[in-house]
Amino acid sequence: MTGPEDTYGDEALAAEYVLRLLEAPDEQAFEARLREEPQLRALVAQWEDRFAPLADGLPGVPPSSRLRAAVLHAVGAGPAPRSGWLSGWRDRPVLRPVLAAAAIAVVAFGLFQSGPRDGTATGYRAELASEDRSVTLLARSDASADQMLVEVTAGSPPAGRVFELWLIADGAPGPVSLGVLDAGGETRITVPTALLAALPAGMLAVSDEPPGGSPTGSPTGTVIATGAVEAL
Amino acid sequence: MTPREDIERLIARVALRDQSAFAALYDVTSAKLFAVCLQVLDHRGEAEETLQEVYVRIWHKADSYAVTGHSPMTWLITVARNLAIDRIRRRRAATVAIDEAGAVADDRPGPEAAAIARSESSAIRACLDELETERADAVKRAYLHGETYKDLAQRYDVPLNTMRTWLRRSLMTLRECLTR
Structure with a gap:
């Protein structure tokens, strides 16, 4: 580097490096120095911090859901893309035993149910639990199927977070929110009529979300507890 | 936006292969991060491929996040932007080989037209406003x-050194x- 621009020294060089303005040979020379000079690394970090709000201010653009599956698959956290979101959930370690149990429960129910069944839940219950059972919840129908009572029987959300309840219906494109749970005691939830038929073969899940619930309409926090719905 | 500590906690757990x-x-x-890739690449398909690369990088590098001293979003944005620029450089290298004399400057909308959301805490934005418009x-x-x-230099029609x-x-x- 020669010329009047050198007046500004490493400070400007670091900014140019961060902006990716350096030509390949200069960039490589700078990177060689970076490995040796902590104060140069500090200058780079400062410039990265200064510019990042420009990018952070961009309005978000949601990528396709196919990409999500591909990304999770790429790190071994999901099945091959295009096989549906439920399989993605199925691969979550937390869910695996629960889903297996749910499958058994569904088969058992199919074998041993006595009365006729029209596909609409009249009475049902679900026990939700985290893997270590530090969080457990009980969900059950009240006077009618669309009235669900949900009680947190153990545990609480992390500080500053709330529990949100989700219905994972078989074959649905994604979890559907049933609402945010009250901090203490029992929450009464009115299940939308359109979801009633999906309840008996469904799973319930609780995730922790920011106050007011997930801003995206899908779980954004950790799925803390899950449980299969059993028809009564 | 998700609070900083939440993203930080997630990155820490990703470092533990969660x-x-x-x-x-x-x-x-x-x-x-997809918006960042799209800004740089201006091509949805390429931006999606890059985004996948970005998250694979995050998965493998999450354990080095703490030593960067950055806020979590700064770190994620820096990873995404750098990989997107790597990609555009590869694309350009390929294009230049085909069309040695090709003008690189395009006429896509400038940053202002790109509907950048204003964040009130953005000091950089306020300081950019103090510069002449073209320079900012x-x-x-x-x-x-x-x-x-x-x-x-081509866009503003001045010599490279200027x-x-x-x-x-x-x-x-x-x-x-x-x-x-």
Whole structure:
């Protein structure tokens, strides 16, 4: 580097490096120095911090859901893309035993149910639990199927977070929110009529979300507890 | 936006190979990082491929996040932007081989037209506003679109060295504004 621009020294060089303005040979020379000079690394970090709000201010653009599956698959956290979101959930370690149990429960129910069944839940219950059972919840129908009572029987959300309840219906494109749970005691939830038929073969899940619930309409926090719905 | 500590906690769990934390991190940050890739690449398909690369990088590098000293979003944005620029450089290398004399400057909308959401806490934005419009625009084009000195010199029709002197001066003015 020669010329009047050198007046500004490493400070400007670091900014140019961060902006990716350096030509390949200069960039490589700078990177060689970076490995040796902590104060140069500090200058780079400062410039990265200064510019990042420009990018952070961009309005978000949601990528396709196919990409999500591909990304999770790429790190071994999901099945091959295009096989549906439920399989993605199925691969979550937390869910695996629960889903297996749910499958058994569904088969058992199919074998041993006595009365006729029209596909609409009249009475049902679900026990939700985290893997270590530090969080457990009980969900059950009240006077009618669309009235669900949900009680947190153990545990609480992390500080500053709330529990949100989700219905994972078989074959649905994604979890559907049933609402945010009250901090203490029992929450009464009115299940939308359109979801009633999906309840008996469904799973319930609780995730922790920011106050007011997930801003995206899908779980954004950790799925803390899950449980299969059993028809009564 | 998800609070900083939440993203930090997720990154820490990703470093421990927690796949559900990784999925959650993807869910809260992918729209922003996709926007960053799209700004640089201006091509949805390429931006999606790059975004996948970005998250694979995050998965493997999450354990090095803590030593960067960055806020979690700064780290994620830096990873995304750098990989997007790597990609555009590869694309350009290929294009230049085909069309040696090809003009690189395009006429896509500038950063201002790209509907950048204003964040009130953005000191950089306020300081850019203190620069002459064209100079602020040049800095934003370099950061958000990965434009090079050559691109910028063509765009503003000035010799390369003049462009470099301009931009370096703008950067020093910016730094002064940001540290006062």
